Amino acid sequence: MTISPDFSPAATALTAVLGAYLLLGEPLLGRRMYASLARRRATESGALVGYFRSALGLWWALAACAVAALLLSPGVAAADLGIASPDKPAVVVVGVLLSTVIAVTSGRTLRDLDRQGKHVPGRAAIEAMLPGTPRERALAVAFGVTDGICAEFVYRGLLIAFGVGVLGLHLYAAAALSVLIYAVAGYYQGRQGLLVFGAFGALLTGLYLATGSLLLPMAMHVVLSVRDLTVLAPPTPSATPLTAPLATK
Template sequence: MTISPDFSAASTAVAAVLAVYLLLGEPWAGRRMYGSLARRRDTEPRALVRYFALVLALWWAFAALAVAALLLSPGTDAADFGLAAPERPVYAVTGILLVGAIAVASGRNFHDLARRGKNVPGLAAIEAMLPRTAEERRIAIAVAVTDGLCAELVYRGLLIAFGVGALGLDLYAAAALSVLVYAVAGLYQGRKGVLVFALFGAMLTALYLATGSLLLPVAVHVILSVRDLTLPAPEKPRAALPAA
């Protein structure tokens, strides 16, 4: 995979502002937002819906800035942002089908564990985001799809192109920097969340570099996000009845 983006001054400014926010502002904002949700989840019936609505608005705003950075640079092609067909379509389709099968199998297992009240790996870190009603489930799916689309465009497409075209980095150095920025976004889940985001981001970045397209990373991200955000929320223990 090779890219040669030529960022204009305006495009560089837009991308730089977004990159700085993602590195320094997003971890802090994400932690505060999730902490607030966790505190209000059991006392405000629509707390999760409002939280997800804000998340959707932020993701589409970030994606709009990424598109603006592309449009403001006449010397930058859409393929420089990963908006192209995969170099090896057969591998991409095979990867999507494989991940889909794994997600379905693991999702069934996770649902079964949750229904039996047993531990589901990683569930505690996102417990406040798990849906309890049909409305919450619908918006959770919308968030999962949006997360896959917009996060890949921003973290893989824009940041790697920015590292190469504006910072003058080697492709793989720019990719490593994008993984670092993505990793700190997991701070709202604690230190383990940062590690999980780093590993997940590294995998998605590798898929992008291997195919030259965001198609496979987006598909994998969406599939796994839908699986995780549709897990049933753990039931809260009922308060003990007073002794007669």
């Protein structure tokens, strides 16, 4: 995979500001938003709906900035940001099928553990986000799809192109930098969240570099995000608000 993006001054400034936000602002805002949701979830019926709406709006705003950077730069092609047909279509097909199978089988295992009252790995980190009503469930699915598409476009597509075209980094160095920035986004889940996001980001980045397209990373991200938010039952309502998570994804 090779890319040669040539960012315009306006796109450079926009992406630099966006990158600074993703590195410094997003981790703090994400942790604050989730902690607020965890405190209010047990006592406010519309807390989760409001959380998902805010998160959806924020994700699409970030994606819009990435699109603006592309449109402001005649020297940046869509393929430089991963919007292209994959170099190896067969790998993408197999990858999508495999990730779907893994999501379904692992989802059943997690659901069985939950029903049996056993420890479910990673549940504590997203417990406040688990939907309990049809409306919340629909928004959870929308959030999972949006998360998969927008995160890949912004963190993998835009940041790697910026690292190559503006910072002058080698493709793999730019990819490593994007993984580090993505890992920091897991701060809202505590220290273990940093490791989980880092490992997940590294996997998706590797798939992007191997196929030359964001199609497979987006598909895998969507499938796993939707699984995480829909396979487990929501926490039992109680008078005691949930506490902020410190576990894994």
